[in-house]
Amino acid sequence: MTAARAIIHVDMDAFYAAIEQRDNPQWRGRPLVVGELGPRSVVSTASYEARPFGVRSAMPTLTAKRLCPEAIFVPVRMSRYQEVSAQVFEVFAEVTPQIEGLSLDEAFLDVTGSLRLFGGQVEAIGRFIKAQIRARTALNASVGMAHNKLLAKLASELSKPDGLLRITQDSVQSILDPLPVGRLWTIGKVAEAGLHRLGIRTVRDLREADARRLAQAMGNQAVHWQRLARGLDDRPVEAGEEKxxxxxxxxxxxxxxxxxxxxxxxxxxxxxxxxxxxxxxxxxxxxxxxxxxxxxxxxxxxxxxxxxxxxxxxxxxxxxxxxxxxxxxxxxxxxxxxxxxxxxxxxxxxxxxxxxxxxxxxxxxxxxxxxxxxxxxxxxxxxxxxxxxxxxxx
Known part of the structure; x- marks a missing residue:
């Protein structure tokens, strides 16, 4: 039997906004939006203080201003964010060469080959990553750990902000089953609405649905979705070449x-x-x-x-x-x-x-x-x- 993989998903918390608040202490604790006010501008990132007002990424900045009049609006400083991202990815490289960068602030890591260096505990690697990122950048990262990419990403999402969560093989269904079906990877708004029409609202509903009826109603994707509902995901971490x-x-x-x-x-x-x-x-x-x-x-x-x-x-x-x-x-x-x-x-x-x-x-x-x-x-x-x-x- 093949040994289970150890996969980590790291997602920096409100990355751009957190950098701005770190670099400008007078903005800490205040609602902050990365994105200039203008008719064609959109929100790049909103700080956690701005999110309770309904401010979200990709929203027009004028809408964000209406929802949160007290928000501070700052321009995007991409070169600065890239600089800090490089520091974060340096931490990843100390743990494993198997890094799949998804963006400046998010990555999958396959740490299966690194477990023995950390006493066989993936949680030890997760804690190391969080601590090193915090020490070097003064920023928080949410770290999810599991035996595949689907669950590792879900773990980081569920534990935000500043999270550290592992989904074990024994805990997969207890965590997945109560979630809205739309939380699963590849199930977008249209697919979610279609599943709702079939009475499928939770991951458990999807997992227990009649496969033939589901396929007739939703097409070929149904088999894939039911695999996800069982926590199954064989995708490898697609690492770039170490430079x-x-x-x-x-x-x-x-x-x-x-x-x-x-x-x-x-x-x-x-x-x-x-x-x-x-x-x-x-x-x-x-x-x-x-x-x-x-x-x-x-x-x-x-x-x-x-x-x-x-x-x-x-x-x-x-x-x-x-x-x-x-x-x-x-x-x-x-x-x-x-x-x-x-x-x-x-x-x-x-x-x-x-x-x-x-x-x-x-x-x-x-x-x-x-x-x-x-x-x-x-x-x-x-x-x-x-x-x-x-x-x-x-």
Missing amino acids: SVSAETTFETDLDTLDQALAWLARLAERVGERVRAHGLQGRTVTVKLRKPPFETHTRQVTLVEPSDVTAVILDAGRTLLRRWWQGETTPRLRLLGIGLSSFGELPQSSLFDNAAGRAQDHVADRINRKFGGGSLVRGAVLKARKPRDDESS
Whole structure:
């Protein structure tokens, strides 16, 4: 018998509006609408404070203004939302490479292969994702967990806002049966109205309906709908190809010495190396990200002779890039530092032997850190790294 999958659906709560309230503290706790007032403008997102007034996405903003006269209307800042979305997806990539992004603020994750790293508990992965997103972005995510995509998405919807819910195989029908039939995936307003005419109003009604009568009235979709009513969904998580693995951190106090920067680079390179090996990847391009205060960002890249997954190789390349940048600055200071690996490809057979010592050391460290927690075994250079601010990412 095939083992059950572990699927997670993550949906950020009122994503655009939450970012605006985070970036503008004076708007927190007040009804806020992302979308400019105008005859052709629509609501992109409404904060939870605006929703009790009936304000919804895709509604004309003039209608939203009529429903909620006290609402604050702000323009869409897509580049800002994309920036924060990248931080969220970095968290996903630390858990699994099997990520199906649905939008900037929503994704499915197949974490079946990651369970052993979290003690076999999908709830531990869900809590990790929520905590890391909160720490790095100060935003809330709702996380649904189940053995398929249908139920994982339903779990996140039912637990909003700031939710964490798992639907187990034993609890499927007790959760599904009372729901309105329109809550099921692919059952739109027209189909829902047709089912209502047949006296089918809940998921239980649909599940228990006579299959032949249902098919005669509703067509070929009826079989599919009854599968959904039983909580059955075989769709895979359709992951895009992993393009890069990176780690970065923002410092509460700017780094002003090269020794501090090198120590932090070592810590970040260890995280990148561990994730690359966990995903079975080897990369050729090492990128270092450097941000000067207040918000001037630079990147430096180097291409390795051949793909590698060895932490020492990644770190050595990163050190070279960091030193060159540091020496070229008149008064070098760092607000943020990051390192990443990309351009993934096959690792030549010769390299397996050339880096045997480094690879063996890495695998020992990986096993110890998985068993006793990240950071249990680190390079000596890492010990000079001081504590970052709360939004550290890895």
